[in-house]
Amino acid sequence: MQDGILIGEGVVLDARPASFATRAGGALLDALATVVLFVVTASVVLGTTVDRLNEQWGNTLAVVLMVTFLVALPVAVETLTRGRSPGKLATGLRVVRDDGGPVRLRHAFVRALVGVFELWFTFGAVAMITSLANARGKRLGDLLAGTYAVRVRGARGWERPLVMAPDLAGWAHTADIRRLPDGLALRARQVLDRAARLAPSSRALLTDELAGQVEAYVAPGPPPGTPAEAFLHAVLHERRDRELVRGRAERERAAQRAEVLHRLPYAITDPRD
Structure with a gap:
């Protein structure tokens, strides 16, 4: 990679x-x-x-x-x-x-x-x-x-943009997203960017593993039943928006x-x- x-x-x-x-x-x-x-x-x-x-x-x-x-x-x-x-x-x-x-x-x-x-x-x-x-x-x-x-x-640039699922926008906006460890956000973004080219089993395995790592830095956790890939998109999307607002x-x-x-x-x- x-x-x-x-x-x-x-x-x-x-x-x-x-x-x-x-x-x-x-x-x-x-x-x-x-x-x-x-x-x-x-x-x-x-x-x-x-x-x-x-x-x-x-x-x-x-x-x-x-x-x-x-x-x-x-x-x-x-x-x-x-x-x-x-x-x-x-x-x-x-x-x-x-x-x-x-x-x-x-x-x-x-x-x-x-x-x-x-x-x-x-x-x-x-x-x-x-x-x-x-x-x-x-x-x-x-x-x-x-x-x-x-x-x-x-x-x-990234090939695949970050997408915020409508049913996760309210949760992501109010969630406490702490700073992620060095490289974790990057690895998640890279996996999401090439997810469509991965085999279904590898895609699910990687996103589930990364979602478990990222969830440790997010409170409260996502709504029950949230797919791992949608959760990662929402966290990185919200993180990026907060960075832009804080930067301005x-x-x-x-x-x-x-x-x-x-x-x-x-x-x-x-x-x-």
């Missing part, structure tokens, strides 16, 4: 971790873009306010700019683009969670915060050593955030935070004014 990654939009992606050279190229592009933007912004902001700020407020403004460009900006970009910074977009990469889902605000925040140390303070040395030692090429920020980078260029909400919050941080330097003025 070909491996794949299930993201919020229900797309299967090439699950192979990106090569070290590709990840390094994307990171260098992101670093270059960050440095250029920081230099330009700092020149404009400090150049227009330095005459009105004393040394203390000038240092504060410099720190605010550094936090904005080293933490806030990467967090906003990864959250809004679902793991595709400009460097990753150029090199055909995406950052995903360990279970294949799209990164959220907390994942992006951990990656950016740890990245200040392992990417900037050590000039990428820690990230390089950690990445080369990990089977999935994870840097330290990925290990702590539960993420990794995969290639998405040339990805293909997090992108909106990230955009609002980015706007506040963007305006913050202009709000710092000399208290003597």
